[in-house]
Amino acid sequence: xxxxxxxxxxxxxxxxxxxxxxxRSLDFQATTMFWYRQFPKQSLMxxxxxxxxxxxxxxxxxxxxxxxINHASLTLSTLTVTSAHxxxxxxxxxxxxxxxxxxxxxGTRLTVT
Amino acid sequence: xxxxxxxxxxxxxSEGALVLLRCNYSSSVPPYLFWYVQYPNQGLQxxxxxxxxxxxxxxxxxxxxxxxxxxxxxxxTKPSAHMSDAAEYFCAVSEASNTGKxxxxxxxxxxxxx
Numbered sequence: 001x002x003x004x005x006x007x008x009x010x011x012x013x014x015x016x017x018x019x020x021x022x023x024r025s026l027d028f029q030a031t032t033m034f035w036y037r038q039f040p041k042q043s044l045m046x047x048x049x050x051x052x053x054x055x056x057x058x059x060x061x062x063x064x065x066x067x068x069i070n071h072a073s074l075t076l077s078t079l080t081v082t083s084a085h086x087x088x089x090x091x092x093x094x095x096x097x098x099x100x101x102x103x104x105x106x107g108t109r110l111t112v113t
Numbered sequence: 114x115x116x117x118x119x120x121x122x123x124x125x126x127s128e129g130a131l132v133l134l135r136c137n138y139s140s141s142v143p144p145y146l147f148w149y150v151q152y153p154n155q156g157l158q159x160x161x162x163x164x165x166x167x168x169x170x171x172x173x174x175x176x177x178x179x180x181x182x183x184x185x186x187x188x189x190t191k192p193s194a195h196m197s198d199a200a201e202y203f204c205a206v207s208e209a210s211n212t213g214k215x216x217x218x219x220x221x222x223x224x225x226x227x
Contacts, residue, residue, distance in 0.1 A: 044203070044215075046214060093157070095215075102213050104149075106156040
């Protein structure tokens with residue numbers, strides 16, 4: 001099946017710094033990528049939808065200036081958490097959709113100290 | 114707006130017993146319905162999905178689910194639980210236009226006892 005990778009798999013950063021998470025579709029072209037956030041023992045909450053070459057569409061309540069999403073190519077989308085705070089600590093999961101199925105990445109664990 | 118409700122945040126079964134995970138949905142348009150499994154610190158793996166056609170859907174690892182429009186349900190079952198089935202299970206819905214945008218339920222933790 002199709003593979004979606006995320007990098008890094010886990011990251012620890014200090015409060016006030018920014019961190020970038022990459023999501024790559026390894027063997028297919030993803031016209032659409034989605035970014036989710038998952039708190040411990042909770043469900044996935046859609047943060048934003050990104051289409052290649054256009055601005056991301058953010059869900060209600062998600063700060064677009066804080067969570068910067070770039071989908072510059074058909075195989076790469078990035079999520080940058082700017083000026084991170086401890087409450088941004090979470091598990092971030094991306095998914096990529098080409099023709100048909102949607103495939104999920106393994107997730108990135110972000111801890112802000 | 115669409116929504117998903119999973120009844121029971123935690124289900125415990127004995128190895129070899131029937132697994133039943135409940136999912137009810139709300140949608141004003143024909144839905145696509147999904148079940149995903151998540152192992153600790155990993156992403157999601159698709160178990161099965163319903164789009165159109167046959168309402169009984171068979172998935173991987175012996176799981177199946179039945180779409181019941183009259184009950185707005187999409188319950189997940191497996192005749193005989195295996196220890197390796199212990200994981201978090203999520204039911205999700207998307208619009209039939211298949212934009213790809215998924216709305217997830219709260220998740221159900223399946224525990225399998227030896």
